[in-house]
Structures are given as structure tokens and as C-alpha cells.
Amino acid sequence: MATRAMQEATFMILTALADGAQHGYGIITDVRDISGGRVRLRAGTLYMALDRLRADELITVDREEVVDGRLRRYYRLTPAGTKLLADEAAWLQAHAAVALRRLDLAGGMAT
Amino acid sequence: MTDQEHLERAYRRLLAWYPREFRRENEQEILAVLMADAPDGQRRPGLAESADLIRSGLWLRLRPSVPRSARTVRAAVKLMYAGAAVSTVNLIMLMALIGDAKAYHAMLGYHLTAAQVSQLTTLFITVAIVWALVPIALWLWMARACGRGRNWARIVSTVLFGVATLDLTGAFGPPGFRLSLALTVFGPTISVLYWLVGLAVVWLLWRPSSKAFFRPPGYTQAQHQAQMAESDHQAQMAELARIRTRLPRHV
Numbered sequence: 001m002a003t004r005a006m007q008e009a010t011f012m013i014l015t016a017l018a019d020g021a022q023h024g025y026g027i028i029t030d031v032r033d034i035s036g037g038r039v040r041l042r043a044g045t046l047y048m049a050l051d052r053l054r055a056d057e058l059i060t061v062d063r064e065e066v067v068d069g070r071l072r073r074y075y076r077l078t079p080a081g082t083k084l085l086a087d088e089a090a091w092l093q094a095h096a097a098v099a100l101r102r103l104d105l106a107g108g109m110a111t
Numbered sequence: 112m113t114d115q116e117h118l119e120r121a122y123r124r125l126l127a128w129y130p131r132e133f134r135r136e137n138e139q140e141i142l143a144v145l146m147a148d149a150p151d152g153q154r155r156p157g158l159a160e161s162a163d164l165i166r167s168g169l170w171l172r173l174r175p176s177v178p179r180s181a182r183t184v185r186a187a188v189k190l191m192y193a194g195a196a197v198s199t200v201n202l203i204m205l206m207a208l209i210g211d212a213k214a215y216h217a218m219l220g221y222h223l224t225a226a227q228v229s230q231l232t233t234l235f236i237t238v239a240i241v242w243a244l245v246p247i248a249l250w251l252w253m254a255r256a257c258g259r260g261r262n263w264a265r266i267v268s269t270v271l272f273g274v275a276t277l278d279l280t281g282a283f284g285p286p287g288f289r290l291s292l293a294l295t296v297f298g299p300t301i302s303v304l305y306w307l308v309g310l311a312v313v314w315l316l317w318r319p320s321s322k323a324f325f326r327p328p329g330y331t332q333a334q335h336q337a338q339m340a341e342s343d344h345q346a347q348m349a350e351l352a353r354i355r356t357r358l359p360r361h362v
Contacts, residue, residue, distance in 0.1 A: 024143070025147045042164075043148065043164070045167060051137075067143075072140065072143065
């Protein structure tokens with residue numbers, strides 16, 4: 001597939017699912033925690049992303065539970081989703097490494 | 112009504128922006144998330160939250176539901192939206208030209224009374240605008256239907272492209288006469304580019320890689336899933352039968 005930078009929301013959602021299935025609200029709180037409160041997913045954005053990720057077969061429904069009379073659906077990564085996230089993470093890491101190295105060389109961030 | 116009921120009712124109203132199919136599948140779940148995320152005592156959705164729900168609802172209505180695996184169909188659908196965009200520009204330019212035509216009529220007089228002139232131009236403007244809306248509607252309709260894997264849409268798209276091609280060559284009447292399928296206000300270069308968009312769409316829709324995405328008429332997503340589940344079930348049964356044959360007789 002085309003190597004285009006993944007949207008941050010997508011990246012964070014996939015990351016939240018990387019170590020196991022989670023339900024919608026679980027993803028929101030997890031993403032908030034991972035990002036130190038910087039990324040706050042809204043329900044509309046989340047379900048739009050989940051719908052797209054399901055259509056692209058990057059995530060799938062793991063199981064459904066009924067809690068307090070409401071349906072709770074758990075999502076997990078598919079093998080394709082795992083691979084995509086791994087590729088994206090490696091790519092981001094490589095770029096971040098270059099940025100940090102150059103900053104260090106320039107002496108700007110040397111501490 | 113408690114604060115919670117009040118808030119839930121407001122959220123339900125916002126969820127009306129979502130497509131029905133999506134709502135049937137996800138409404139309960141989204142409501143649960145929205146309610147869980149709302150601070151105690153909140154009675155109505157915040158502005159940003161409402162905007163986010165409306166925006167994603169609209170997006171879900173408009174976006175093509177083509178999986179990443181059907182790349183050629185995705186490209187075709189995008190091109191069809193591009194075609195709709197060009198047709199829209201055509202409509203806007205046409206409306207600008209109509210302003211001139213009105214001035215032109217008024218200038219010549221045509222021995223018509225002022226009332227007749229304004230009546231004529233009103234009719235002319237209405238017909239021209241409706242006429243220019245047709246291709247926009249067709250592009251959007253075809254994009255949507257093809258995006259949902261409707262095989263008839265692939266065929267209709269192709270037929271429309273054929274008609275548009277004949278139209279461009281002036282097959283349907285005196286010189287200068289066009290069905291609304293060909294652009295009316297642009298010069299030949301843009302018109303040919305526009306036609307090439309149509310050609311690319313048809314080509315993409317009939318690529319072998321598009322074939323799997325288009326299912327026979329009347330074949331719904333539910334049937335597709337049922338069939339998948341059925342074949343899963345058959346595989347499991349076959350597996351069980353295989354295991355049974357390996358078991359000792361007396362079990």
C-alpha cells in the first residue's frame with residue numbers, strides 16, 4: 001500500500017489495541033493515558049475511524065458483551081493491522097531519531 | 112426527566128446524522144461511550160462534541176465503503192467525485208454566463224415587453240440550472256452505488272459514458288446542442304480531460320481486480336456475510352468429521 005503518514009488518531013487507536021482487545025470507551029481512556037492527556041478522541045471521530053479500520057480489515061470485532069443493558073463491542077488488531085502499526089512505528093522512530101540526532105549535532109538541545 | 116435522560120435524548124438526536132445502517136449497528140455502543148465520557152450533571156452536548164458527531168455522521172454518509180483491497184474501485188470512486196466537482200464548476204460558470212445572457216436579452220429587446228423578457232430568462236435560467244445539475248447528480252449517484260459494490264451501477268456508468276461520448280461528438284442534434292452529459296461552458300481541452308476522467312473510471316471499473324468487489328444484483332452484504340459464515344461452518348464440520356474418523360471405534 002501507499003506509504004503515507006498515518007493520521008495521529010488512527011495511530012493512537014491501533015496502539016491502544018496493540019496489547020489486546022478493548023471496547024470503545026476503553027480505547028478513548030487508553031489513548032488519553034498513552035498520550036499523557038494530549039490526544040482526546042471524541043466519540044464521533046473514534047467510531048468514524050473504527051468503521052474505516054474495519055472496512056480496511058486492519059481491526060476486527062473480538063467479542064460482544066452486554067453491560068448494564070448496553071452492547072459493548074471489543075475490537076482487536078488483525079494481522080494486517082499489526083503489521084501496519086509496526087511499520088508505521090518503525091518509520092516514525094527512524095524519523096524521530098534523525099531529528100533528535102540533528103538537534104543534538106546543532107547543539108540546540110544538548111543538555 | 113433526569114439530567115442523564117435529557118443528555119441521552121440530545122445525543123440520540125445528534126446520531127440521526129449517521130446513516131441508518133451504521134446507527135442500527137453502532138448506536139447503542141456510541142451512546143454508551145458518549146454517556147460514559149460525559150461529566151456528571153451535564154445536560155446537553157458541548158458544541159465541539161456536537162460538531163464532531165455531525166461531521167463524522169456526514170462523512171459516513173458520503174464516504175465510499177470500499178475496502179483498501181479493492182484499489183481499482185477506490186480509485187474509480189474518487190475519480191467519479193472529481194467528475195462531480197468539475198460538473199459543479201461547470202454549473203457555477205454557467206450561472207455566471209446566464210447573467211450575461213440576461214443582459215444580452217435586455218439589450219436586444221426582441222420586441223418583447225420587459226415582463227416577457229424576465230419571464231423568458233427565468234425559464235431559461237431554471238432549465239439551464241436543472242440541466243447542469245443532472246451530470247452532478249449522475250456522478251454522485253454512480254460513485255455511491257459503485258462504492259457499494261452494485262454491479263448494475265458499473266453497467267449504468269459504462270452506458271452513461273457511451274452516451275456522453277456520442278454527445279461530445281455532437282451525435283444528438285445540431286452543432287452546439289448537448290445533452291447535459293457533456294460540459295457546456297468549457298473549451299475543448301477541459302471537455303476532453305473531463306471525458307478522459309470518464310474513460311479512466313470505466314477502465315478501472317472493468318479491471319479484473321475490480322471484479323471481486325462487484326457482486327451480482329440483489330446480493331447484499333448480509334448475504335455475503337452469511338455465505339462466509341456458512342463456509343466457515345462447513346469447514347468446521349469437515350474438520351470435526353476428519354477428527355471423528357481418527358477416533359477409535361468405541362468412542
